[in-house]
Amino acid sequence: AGAAMVARALWALLAALRAGWCLLPQSGYLHPDEFFQAPEVMAGDILNLHVYYPWEFLSNSPCRTVVFPLMTSGVTYWVIKSLQRLDICSSCINSYTLLVSPRLFFTIFSFILDYSVYRLAPFWGADPWKALVLLAGSYVTLVFYTRTFTNTLEGLLFALLMVLVSSRKASGCSAEPRSSSLLGVITTAGFFNRPTFLAFALMPLLYWAGLIVDSQKSIKTLINDFLKFILCACFTAFVFITADTFYFTSVSLDNLYTNKSSLIDVIVQLHDKMVVTPFNFLSYNLNPHNLALHGSHPRVTHFTVNGVMLFGILHILAIGAGFKMLKKYVHQLMLVRWCCRGQPGLLVHSEGSPMLLLFYFVPLAFLSLFSHQEPRFLIPLILPLVLFSASPNRAVKWKLLIVLFNLLGALLFGCLHQGGLIPCLFHLEQLIHSPASSSHPQHYTLLFAHTYMPPRSLLNIKKTDVHVEVIDMAGAGEETLCQTVEQQASNFTCSNCHIFIIIPGTLRATITKCGVSFKNETLIFPHLSMEDPPQIPVLSSGNWRSQLGLYILELNRDH
16 A cells, blocks of 8 residues: 555656646757647648748648647647737747647647556556556656657557457456447547557457457347447548548638539539548658658667667567567467367467557567658557556566666657757747847848757747748758858848857857858757767867757858
């Protein structure tokens, strides 16, 4: 009882940390997709801000559904826009609210994971509070599940799917799920969010199908369950396709109403311009050449690198247990074949650790078939992993290692990784919207080099404003960077123009070779660029703070 009370208090503390750190906010920048797959697009559509629309959301190549961005970032931006219009909050729209409001939405919904673990732990033979502490203390939950990734939504839908297929009768044995309709809705919604969701849904759906078949129902009842699943899946797909078609094409309700189109005309127009984003996503990603543009990795990267990077010792222990389970199962098959001593237990109908390992490794194996492998693709797997690790006598002796690993992960990805870029955009937004700039119109050129793609929405600039220009040089070489800087300097003629160059500290010495001078320097600390990492000898010198910072350099007009 005492241990349970300590675990509950620890979970409550970690849950408060999750919410508080979101509001602080976290400065780490994990990947451009956390901005450019929802908040950036919705800021342009709903708040009419100057943004960068990624190619997936262009009408000639729609690969992402607009439904989830509208339901998440879209809702939060609509709320703060309404608050400002009603004069409840005169300056609701600023860089802080633009960043934090969608993240807070995701953070609140991340507690679906906690609910799922609490519900699922007794069914799978795990300690509920031990599993909750493992979940809430993981840096994956603290960092990744508070960010606006489609992978985060994928993890939440996977959790709901596991809850729906895991039910138990009062007698203690498994009960067949009665939620065929919900299963159809969630599976289809997950597929439209990310087609890779089918890899995660496979084992829960097979488990559900096994329970339905084993329930000894009549054929009519079995067919009815599967029909409910299919019909609800088709209806959900219809909703997504219709919404995406309206968004990505020129078909609009206003035009249809103005032209007094008949229902048949409406259906014909929608059919001709129908957009099915998952198919476009698959056709793009199944092309090896396209995947290579985003980076190709060895097929074992998820198993050997990404799993360890996200889950540490828990992933390694799961691999060890998986090999033991496989060895035991092969041994049973050999006994059946050679000694005829009965049939081995089928894993598909078993409960507990063997099945949880399948829930973990089957999606991992399917995702490993693709050459582009990023760590965030695996974050939905935290649920079966913590349930497996919280079973009796597991992971107890690794407590200190687990704590240190997650502290390091939270520090690296929550604070350090590209950690200066968000504060930099906050600083520039305040500068651009300062009273001095408002009274005397200024023109700003912001040149970013060797940083992640800057989300323009955080600058809070209206589409009609033309006084701010953003130039993203990405990872340009020294010669190209200097040419661009020199070109900007040669065009630096107006008295109300300001040119800022934003670079990591590791490039500070390089920029001095470009033959320009700067009148103001602002160093934002900390900022760690893994693409341009600081050299160890330099870190050991007194210049370490500069190497782990992001510079905002204002070009000197008098040069």
